[in-house]
Amino acid sequence: MGITEKIKELEDEMARTQKNKATEYHVGQLRAKIAKLRAQLLEPEKKSGAKGEGFDVMKAGEARVALIGFPSVGKSTLLSKITDTASVSAEYAFTTLTAIPGVLEYEGTRIQILDLPGIIEGAAQGKGRGRQVVSVAKTADLIMIMMDATKSTQQRQLLEHELEAVGIRLNKRKPDVVLKRKNGGGIVVTKAMGLTLTKIDEKMIKSILQGYKIHNCDVMVREDITVDEFIDVVLGSRKYTPALYCYNKIDSISMEEMDKLARQPHSVVISCEQDLNMEHLKDRIWEELALNRIYTKKRGEKPDLNDPLVVREGATIEAVCHQVHRSLVEKFKYAVVYGKSSKFSGGQKVGLNHKVAPDDVVTLFTKS
Ligand SMILES: Nc1nc2c(ncn2[C@@H]2O[C@H](COP(=O)(O)OP(=O)(O)OP(=O)(O)O)[C@@H](O)[C@H]2O)c(=O)[nH]1
Numbered sequence: 059m060g061i062t063e064k065i066k067e068l069e070d071e072m073a074r075t076q077k078n079k080a081t082e083y084h085v086g087q088l089r090a091k092i093a094k095l096r097a098q099l100l101e102p103e104k105k106s107g108a109k110g111e112g113f114d115v116m117k118a119g120e121a122r123v124a125l126i127g128f129p130s131v132g133k134s135t136l137l138s139k140i141t142d143t144a145s146v147s148a149e150y151a152f153t154t155l156t157a158i159p160g161v162l163e164y165e166g167t168r169i170q171i172l173d174l175p176g177i178i179e180g181a182a183q184g185k186g187r188g189r190q191v192v193s194v195a196k197t198a199d200l201i202m203i204m205m206d207a208t209k210s211t212q213q214r215q216l217l218e219h220e221l222e223a224v225g226i227r228l229n230k231r232k233p234d235v236v237l238k239r240k241n242g243g244g245i246v247v248t249k250a251m252g253l254t255l256t257k258i259d260e261k262m263i264k265s266i267l268q269g270y271k272i273h274n275c276d277v278m279v280r281e282d283i284t285v286d287e288f289i290d291v292v293l294g295s296r297k298y299t300p301a302l303y304c305y306n307k308i309d310s311i312s313m314e315e316m317d318k319l320a321r322q323p324h325s326v327v328i329s330c331e332q333d334l335n336m337e338h339l340k341d342r343i344w345e346e347l348a349l350n351r352i353y354t355k356k357r358g359e360k361p362d363l364n365d366p367l368v369v370r371e372g373a374t375i376e377a378v379c380h381q382v383h384r385s386l387v388e389k390f391k392y393a394v395v396y397g398k399s400s401k402f403s404g405g406q407k408v409g410l411n412h413k414v415a416p417d418d419v420v421t422l423f424t425k426s
Pocket residue numbers: 127128129130131132133134135136146147148149150151152153154155174175176177306307308309310328329330331332
């Protein structure tokens with residue numbers, strides 16, 4: 059009998075079993091057996107030779123949010139609740155075996171939410187399908203770290219650790235350091251005016267670079283970085299992603315406990331089952347994604363306020379062009395912006411590098 063058939067048998071048995079005090083232990087055992095078999099299904103296939111790089115899911119909408127968490131914290135329940143997609147949820151671990159995309163409509167914006175298999179400690183080292191899951195997290199604009207409010211708060215640290223292990227930096231800005239490799243001249247470290255380095259010194263910077271066999275390089279340090287942050291800069295391939303910590307199942311904890319969790323930074327508490335705080339969660343997703351709406355208008359016409367473009371905070375006119383059409387940048391001549399980013403109330407003529415502000419109106423002019 060294959061694993062899937064075995065699982066099916068156990069599931070059937072679970073469905074047949076009356077749940078009460080007398081069967082509690084037996085049901086618990088069934089659940090553990092199912093979880094163990096499903097974990098086996100999650101093992102990467104040996105012969106495929108793939109290093110487990112992500113799941114093949116097309117991006118959709120204006121942004122992507124990945125749901126990362128241990129098994130059975132309620133990721134699938136949440137997906138079914140806030141998007142147009144139903145994802146199977148159940149009381150045993152490893153119910154979800156692949157990436158399931160859904161779309162959350164938020165005030166005219168489409169946000170892709172990715173339900174993912176639960177990960178376990180050691181995911182980053184390739185335990186279970188963990189490596190694949192954390193790879194998908196790298197493609198997300200926001201990582202939603204989902205936890206069971208009734209379980210220990212250690213979950214948070216363990217999950218952060220797994221994500222850090224694959225080079226994701228949560229709620230951190232890229233350190234303000236510029237490295238410029240050269241062909242000669244040794245290592246030259248320059249600091250921004252008035253900056254004192256308290257956590258790293260020039261000698262350390264040089265020795266780290268030499269450790270990575272970089273012997274000729276200009277280093278411009280613009281903030282008081284730590285050793286780890288400097289190593290991140292040298293390694294380069296770090297992904298700096300906003301994270302929202304979501305505690306589910308608050309229906310099962312006390313008010314005091316709930317209050318404590320809700321007060322942590324970047325945190326939100328919900329109950330999918332009891333429908334608690336779901337609208338607030340959507341607001342927070344939008345806020346953490348830091349998306350802005352702007353509007354385009356044709357010359358001599360009124361802007362179409364029903365059809366906003368959604369761009370990242372700090373987006374440039376170039377990004378706006380990309381949103382409108384892939385080939386627009388090549389034909390771009392100049393733009394006129396109206397609104398907060400414009401110096402003049404009658405509109406300002408700007409180039410591709412100009413940064414737009416929320417609710418700006420933009421007219422794009424192309425070479426004919
Ligand atoms: N008490 C309570 N139970 C919940 C809540 N949300 C989900 N559950 C239950 O938690 C269990 C697990 O839910 P799932 O949605 O399958 O969890 P998951 O994180 O997708 O699990 P995997 O796919 O196995 O990683 C189910 O029995 C749900 O009914 C909640 O807000 N409160």
